[in-house]
Every structure is written in structure tokens, then in C-alpha cells.
Amino acid sequence: xxxxxxxxxxxxxxxxxxxxxxxxxxxxxxxxxxxxxxxxxxxxxxxxxxxxxxxxxxxxxxxxxxxxxxxxxxxxxxxxxxxxxxxxxxxxxxxxxxxxxxxxxxxxxxxxxxxxxxxxxxxxxxxxxxxxxxxxxxxxxxxxxxxxxxxxxxxxxxxxxxxxxxxxxxxxxxxxxxxxxxxxxxxxxxxxxxxxxxxxxxxxxxxxxxxxxxxxxxxxxxxxxxxxxxxxxxxxxxxxxxxxxxxxxxxxxxxxxxxxxxxxxxxxxxxxxxxxxxxxxxxxxxxxxxxxxxxxxxxxxxxxxxxxxxxxxxxxxxxxxxxxxxxxxxxxxxxxxxxxxxxxxxxxxxxxxxxxxxxxxxxxxxxxxxxxxxxxxxxxxxxxxxxxxxxxxxxxxxxxxxxxxxxxxxxxxxxxxxxxxxxxxxxxxxxxxxxxxxxxxxxxxxxxxxxxxxxxxxxxxxxxxxxxxxxxxxxxxxxxxxxxxxxxxxxxxxxxxxxxxxxxxxxxxxxxxxxxxxxxxxxxxxxxxxxxxxxxxxxxxxxxxxxxxxxxxxxxxxxxxxxxxxxxxxxxx
Amino acid sequence: xxxxxxxxxxxxxxxxxxxxxxxxxxxxxxxxxxxxxxxxxxxxxxxxxxxxxxxxxxxxxxxxxxxxxxxxxxxxxxxxxxxxxxxxxxxxxxxxxxxxxxxxxxxxxxxxxxxxxxxxxxxxxxxxxxxxxxxxxxxxxxxxxxxxxxxxxx
Ligand code: SF4
Ligand code: SF4
Numbered sequence: 001x002x003x004x005x006x007x008x009x010x011x012x013x014x015x016x017x018x019x020x021x022x023x024x025x026x027x028x029x030x031x032x033x034x035x036x037x038x039x040x041x042x043x044x045x046x047x048x049x050x051x052x053x054x055x056x057x058x059x060x061x062x063x064x065x066x067x068x069x070x071x072x073x074x075x076x077x078x079x080x081x082x083x084x085x086x087x088x089x090x091x092x093x094x095x096x097x098x099x100x101x102x103x104x105x106x107x108x109x110x111x112x113x114x115x116x117x118x119x120x121x122x123x124x125x126x127x128x129x130x131x132x133x134x135x136x137x138x139x140x141x142x143x144x145x146x147x148x149x150x151x152x153x154x155x156x157x158x159x160x161x162x163x164x165x166x167x168x169x170x171x172x173x174x175x176x177x178x179x180x181x182x183x184x185x186x187x188x189x190x191x192x193x194x195x196x197x198x199x200x201x202x203x204x205x206x207x208x209x210x211x212x213x214x215x216x217x218x219x220x221x222x223x224x225x226x227x228x229x230x231x232x233x234x235x236x237x238x239x240x241x242x243x244x245x246x247x248x249x250x251x252x253x254x255x256x257x258x259x260x261x262x263x264x265x266x267x268x269x270x271x272x273x274x275x276x277x278x279x280x281x282x283x284x285x286x287x288x289x290x291x292x293x294x295x296x297x298x299x300x301x302x303x304x305x306x307x308x309x310x311x312x313x314x315x316x317x318x319x320x321x322x323x324x325x326x327x328x329x330x331x332x333x334x335x336x337x338x339x340x341x342x343x344x345x346x347x348x349x350x351x352x353x354x355x356x357x358x359x360x361x362x363x364x365x366x367x368x369x370x371x372x373x374x375x376x377x378x379x380x381x382x383x384x385x386x387x388x389x390x391x392x393x394x395x396x397x398x399x400x401x402x403x404x405x406x407x408x409x410x411x412x413x414x415x416x417x418x419x420x421x422x423x424x425x426x427x428x429x430x431x432x433x434x435x436x437x438x439x440x441x442x443x444x445x446x447x448x449x450x451x452x453x454x455x456x457x458x459x460x461x462x463x464x465x466x467x468x469x470x471x472x473x474x475x476x477x478x479x480x481x482x483x484x485x486x487x488x489x490x491x492x493x494x495x496x497x498x499x500x501x502x503x504x505x506x507x508x509x510x511x512x513x514x515x516x517x518x519x520x521x522x523x524x525x526x527x528x529x530x531x532x533x534x535x536x537x538x539x540x541x542x543x544x545x546x547x548x549x550x551x552x553x554x555x556x557x558x559x560x561x562x563x564x565x566x567x568x569x570x571x572x573x
Numbered sequence: 574x575x576x577x578x579x580x581x582x583x584x585x586x587x588x589x590x591x592x593x594x595x596x597x598x599x600x601x602x603x604x605x606x607x608x609x610x611x612x613x614x615x616x617x618x619x620x621x622x623x624x625x626x627x628x629x630x631x632x633x634x635x636x637x638x639x640x641x642x643x644x645x646x647x648x649x650x651x652x653x654x655x656x657x658x659x660x661x662x663x664x665x666x667x668x669x670x671x672x673x674x675x676x677x678x679x680x681x682x683x684x685x686x687x688x689x690x691x692x693x694x695x696x697x698x699x700x701x702x703x704x705x706x707x708x709x710x711x712x713x714x715x716x717x718x719x720x721x722x723x724x725x726x727x
Contacts, residue, residue: 167628180627
């Protein structure tokens with residue numbers, strides 16, 4: 001049912017059942033909020049979106065209050081503005097005055113609100129919360145003093161990731177976000193996905209920064225710094241620097257990295273090709289024996305951690321194939337740089353990932369042997385942006401750097417890893433080839449594409465049919481896992497990514513990314529697949545060369561240690 | 574499964590909403606506080622995240638998360654006691670009992686906790702030591718009590 005209501009003196013059409021904020025959004029009237037999130041039921045807890053409704057005594061939160069036919073609404077009356085201002089002033093009362101030194105400076109919702117509402121002085125001062133910064137985790141840092149208790153992190157961690165690692169502890173003015181028994185995030189059920197960082201309006205949650213470590217390495221004459229970047233990174237960097245996502249962006253990106261002092265640049269997608277080769281061979285082995293199926297992908301370290309902690313029974317089902325980051329680090333240190341005359345100990349491998357969890361992965365035991373780390377420092381996309389600025393790189397003056405290291409050569413299958421369903425698509429292409437000797441046709445698997453958190457389809461391979469599934473958003477995986485644990489047998493491969501829609505929406509991406517940016521990042525990846533000559537991992541010449549020269553054949557015993565990891569059987573914490 | 578939890582199971586069905594608080598209360602009664610292991614077990618039994626349970630428990634004053642001393646002091650910090658003339662200074666008490674508010678002394682003899690109101694406002698200041706309630710306590714009197722407890726040989 002439709003009816004007219006009055007907003008700020010004008011007639012506006014509204015639908016029964018929608019909230020006042022729905023109407024305001026549609027007609028382009030902006031009301032602030034600090035607790036609301038797209039796709040979640042509103043809680044109305046921050047009260048910033050309040051509006052004045054004629055006939056109602058109190059102000060009402062527009063995010064949760066439904067429109068009614070008789071309503072006359074004022075969204076920016078003096079009373080409303082005063083209320084909003086007071087709310088922000090109260091939030092600021094115990095917030096540290098640290099904007100200048102804060103890593104969310106110029107990108108903080110609280111800061112912008114204070115500015116928008118024209119707050120020019122500290123009105124109230126209360127005792128600050130004296131809780132230490134939680135730096136126990138190698139991926140995520142928590143600074144409760146900067147928290148405004150909006151509750152967004154709790155909801156995403158519980159409803160989207162499904163681990164509920166953090167919650168409100170205590171009551172009243174003692175309330176704070178914390179973990180049980182005030183322990184560090186590292187020993188909680190946190191999987192380090194960083195999704196909480198993406199929704200936090202302030203700097204109460206952030207990644208552990210490695211910028212200084214990388215700077216030191218770049219300036220250390222004894223080191224040979226090299227860098228690998230994940231498939232989604234160039235497109236995200238383009239967003240940050242307002243560059244058009246064109247073919248040239250990759251070369252510009254490479255030029256920037258060279259300018260900063262990285263001696264060699266590798267596209268992690270090449271290692272993703274290697275992952276595909278090994279994983280495909282591993283799957284075929286399982287398939288032929290008809291044992292331990294379905295096979296779960298294991299490239300997402302947050303998912304692996306979750307399985308290690310909560311789903312130990314399913315661990316044998318996780319693919320033993322190492323993740324692309326791990327593969328790349330190993331191949332770089334073992335082969336590539338040694339052919340450039342470098343000792344593994346002097347090579348400093350940096351990886352840039354759209355992900356916070358990769359920091360944790362890089363520090364783990366699977367990432368070193370005999371005290372050699374395979375990846376020395378992990379930067380999130382956000383940190384790389386900061387580093388590029390710090391080094392004074394101006395994209396408009398850069399000459400695109402052609403691809404000089406052969407090791408950046410990759411198939412577009414490896415590139416697809418950046419989006420949920422893409423890893424699976426690339427994997428199936430190679431499985432098909434390995435099982436039948438023929439390329440799959442058509443090469444595009446449309447059922448596995450698009451912004452959905454659960455995609456499934458049947459794939460015909462020769463006379464056999466595989467059922468495959470791509471699930472993203474860890475909470476969505478739970479139901480699938482339950483089904484499989486209680487005996488569901490008809491699925492053969494499940495691709496799992498912790499972040500909804502995959503790495504294009506990873507916890508290390510630009511803060512404030514909306515659906516539009518997700519779509520354009522996704523498009524950038526599929527466009528590469530459209531244009532690329534080599535669309536399958538098994539045709540990447542570097543990969544075939546690697547197997548010819550060093551590795552033998554995929555999933556062979558000789559590569560077990562280099563390219564696979566032993567199943568984790570001991571509980572890590 | 575822990576014995577204590579096992580004993581509770583028949584009385585606290587998994588699907589009942591108020592099972593949680595009841596179980597926590599029984600644990601506290603048996604142990605004097607909520608131990609981490611037991612919260613974990615309750616979480617597993619009720620299929621709830623550990624952090625959610627801890628978060629909920631910290632909402633209530635009644636739950637404790639650390640062991641208590643042999644003599645557990647509760648000092649009323651409610652408005653009325655706080656304002657009563659001879660009000661007790663919590664800092665002094667912390668010094669005398671060798672513990673912080675909410676903590677326990679090293680020898681585990683004393684623990685101290687300030688609570689919101691014990692319902693005897695007209696007789697403040699009120700101090701409770703284990704199960705004994707002392708009303709209209711003057712700082713001197715409290716001093717004497719503490720000294721005698723310290724002198725007591727175990
Ligand atoms: S990193 Fe992920 S799992 Fe950990 S607290 Fe944040 S949202 Fe939860
Ligand atoms: S940590 Fe950030 S997201 Fe979480 S409640 Fe505090 S301000 Fe909100």
C-alpha cells in the first residue's frame with residue numbers, strides 16, 4: 001500500500017512497512033548513523049538517525065521506526081540537530097583526543113560526524129577507560145579506548161562470520177567490547193578475518209601494521225626485497241588513487257612497486273596456478289579412491305583456523321595443498337631468487353593481501369622451516385596504500401612497467417581466486433583436463449559467478465558428474481558442514497571463503513567499500529578472464545616449466561613437503 | 574563432561590532459555606566463582622558461544638570470575654552508604670587487605686569487592702564479611718576487625 005507523507009514540508013510517497021530511513025534514503029536526505037549496517041536488522045542503538053515526528057513526544061530513530069500515513073517528519077529541525085550534536089559530544093567525552101596520530105585519521109565516522117555537526121569544543125570530560133590495547137593477535141589489534149560501543153563488530157562476527165569472538169562485557173559505564181576472561185583475541189574463537197575492522201566506525205579495531213618492518217627492509221642494503229601481490233590488489237589500489245581500471249593498471253602498479261625499491265615483483269596468481277595443479281591432482285586421487293570426500297579448499301586461512309578449532313572431524317577433508325601465499329613464498333625462496341644469485345636468508349619476501357588473516361598464516365609454523373620464513377611480512381591493501389603515499393609515489397608520472405619477471409606470468413584461472421566461486425571455477429577447468437585430456441567447454445561456469453554467498457552446480461566430466469559448491473561468509477558454511485557431518489554424500493568439492501563474496505571483500509581492503517566497489521572489483525577479475533589468452537592453470541608455461549625442471553608431476557611424493565602441508569592434528573591453542 | 578554439569582543436566586534442558594542463568598548460579602554456588610573450564614562446558618552443552626556467556630554473566634553483579642579469599646569483604650558503595658558521614662574509604666581498605674577492589678590478596682586470605690547496594694541503607698555504612706553483615710561500621714571498628722582476622726592463626 002502506498003500513501004503520501006510529509007517530510008520537511010514536502011509531499012513524499014511512502015510504502016507501508018518501510019522505515020522512515022528507507023524513505024529518506026530514497027529521496028536523498030542524509031541522516032547520520034553509527035550503528036546501522038546494510039543488510040542487518042536495525043537496532044536503533046546509536047540514536048543519531050532520530051527525526052522529529054509531529055504529534056509524537058520524543059524523537060524517533062528513523063532506522064527502525066516505520067512510516068505511517070499521518071506522519072509529518074522533520075529531519076533537520078533545531079531540536080533534532082541539537083540532539084544529534086549532544087549524542088556525539090557525549091561519545092567524545094571519553095574518546096581520546098588522538099586524531100592526529102590515529103590510523104583512521106581522515107577516515108573515521110566519529111571524526112566526520114563531529115565535523116559535520118560542527119562540534120568545535122570538548123563539552124564534557126569523563127574518566128577514560130583504562131583498558132590496554134590488545135596486541136596479542138598477529139592480525140588484529142583492539143584499542144577499547146576508541147570504541148563507541150556501536151555493536152557493529154559483534155554483529156558481523158556473530159551473524160556473518162559465526163564465531164562470536166567478541167561481545168559487550170560488563171554493564172553501564174563499565175561496558176566494553178572484549179573476549180571472555182579478558183584474554184587476548186589470539187586465544188579466543190576469533191578467526192582473524194578482519195571483517196570487524198571493516199565495519200568499525202573508529203580505530204578501535206585495526207590490523208597489526210607491518211609498514212615499519214617493510215620500510216626497514218627496503219632501506220637495508222643487505223636485503224633483497226621482493227614482493228608478491230594477490231589477484232585483487234591492483235584493482236583496489238586503483239580505487240584508492242582514482243585510477244581507471246584498465247589493462248595498464250597492472251603495469252602502473254608494478255612501476256610503483258619498482259619505484260619503492262622492490263627488486264622483483266610476483267603475481268600471487270601464478271602460485272594460485274600451482275595450487276590449482278596440486279589441488280586438482282589431489283582431488284582426482286581422492287575421487288579415484290572414492291575416499292575422504294567432499295574435499296574442502298584450504299586457501300582461506302581463517303576457514304582453516306575455524307576447522308582446526310571447531311570441526312576437527314572434518315580436517316582430513318581439507319585439501320593438503322598449500323595456499324598461494326605459502327606456495328609463492330616457498331617457490332620464490334627455493335628457486336627463483338637463487339637463480340638470481342641470492343641466498344634465501346637475504347631475500348625479504350613481502351606479500352600484499354586483501355586479508356588480515358594472511359598475517360597470521362605467515363607467522364605460523366607452516367610458513368617456515370629451519371628458521372627460514374617463506375614470507376617475511378604481510379601488508380594489507382590498506383597498508384600498501386599508506387606505504388605508496390609515504391614513499392611519495394605519484395601515479396600520474398609513472399611509466400607503465402612491462403612485465404619483466406617471467407614469474408608474473410599467470411593464467412586467468414589463478415586470478416579468479418579473488419572471488420568466491422572463482423577458485424572453484426579455475427580448479428574445475430584443470431580437473432576436467434586432467435581427467436579427460438580435454439578442455440572443458442564452455443570454459444565459463446556461470447552458476448559459480450555473481451554476488452551470492454552460496455553457489456552450487458553440477459559439472460559433467462566425461463561420463464561422471466561432480467557436484468560442487470562455493471560458500472562464502474563463514475556463518476553460511478555451518479549448515480553445509482552440519483549436513484556433511486551427519487552423512488550428506490552428494491557433494492564432491494566445497495570451496496570455502498570466510499569473507500562474504502570472497503577476497504574482493506576481504507578484511508584488508510579499503511574501509512568503506514560498498515556494493516558498487518565489490519562489483520567493480522569482481523568485474524575487473526572476470527574481465528581479465530575474458531581477455532587473457534591462457535585461461536587454465538595447466539597451460540601456464542611457467543608452471544609446466546617448473547614441473548619439467550624441478551617438480552616432476554603434480555601431487556607427487558617428491559613435492560609433498562614443498563607444496564603440501566601435513567594435516568594439523570594438534571590443537572593450536 | 575564435568576561431574577557438576579552432569580548433575581545439572583536433567584534439571585536444565587538444552588532448549589530452555591533460562592537454563593543458562595540457573596546453571597551459572599549453581600556453578601558459582603559450588604565453586605564460589607565461575608571457572609573458565611565450566612563456562613566452556615556450559616557453552617558446549619547449551620550450544621552457545623563462550624564469549625556470549627561470559628558477556629552475559631558480566632552484566633550481573635552476582636557473578637564472580639575469580640576465586641575468593643578466606644575472608645571475602647563486600648563494601649557497600651550505594652549512594653546512601655557512600656554519603657554516610659563516616660564513610661569507608663576503599664583505598665584504605667585496599668591497603669589494609671593487600672588487594673585491589675575486585676581482587677584477592679597474595680596469601681589468598683582476603684578478597685575485596687565493592688557492591689552497589691545491600692539493602693540496609695538506613696544502617697550504613699554496611700560491610701559484609703563472608704556471611705556476616707556489619708552495620709553502622711566506623712573506620713576504627715573495621716580496622717579492629719581486620720587486625721583480629723590477620724592475627725588469627727590458621
Ligand atoms: S577478526 Fe573476524 S573472527 Fe576475529 S573478532 Fe573480528 S570478525 Fe570476529
Ligand atoms: S570496536 Fe568499533 S565496531 Fe566494535 S563496538 Fe566498538 S566502535 Fe563499534
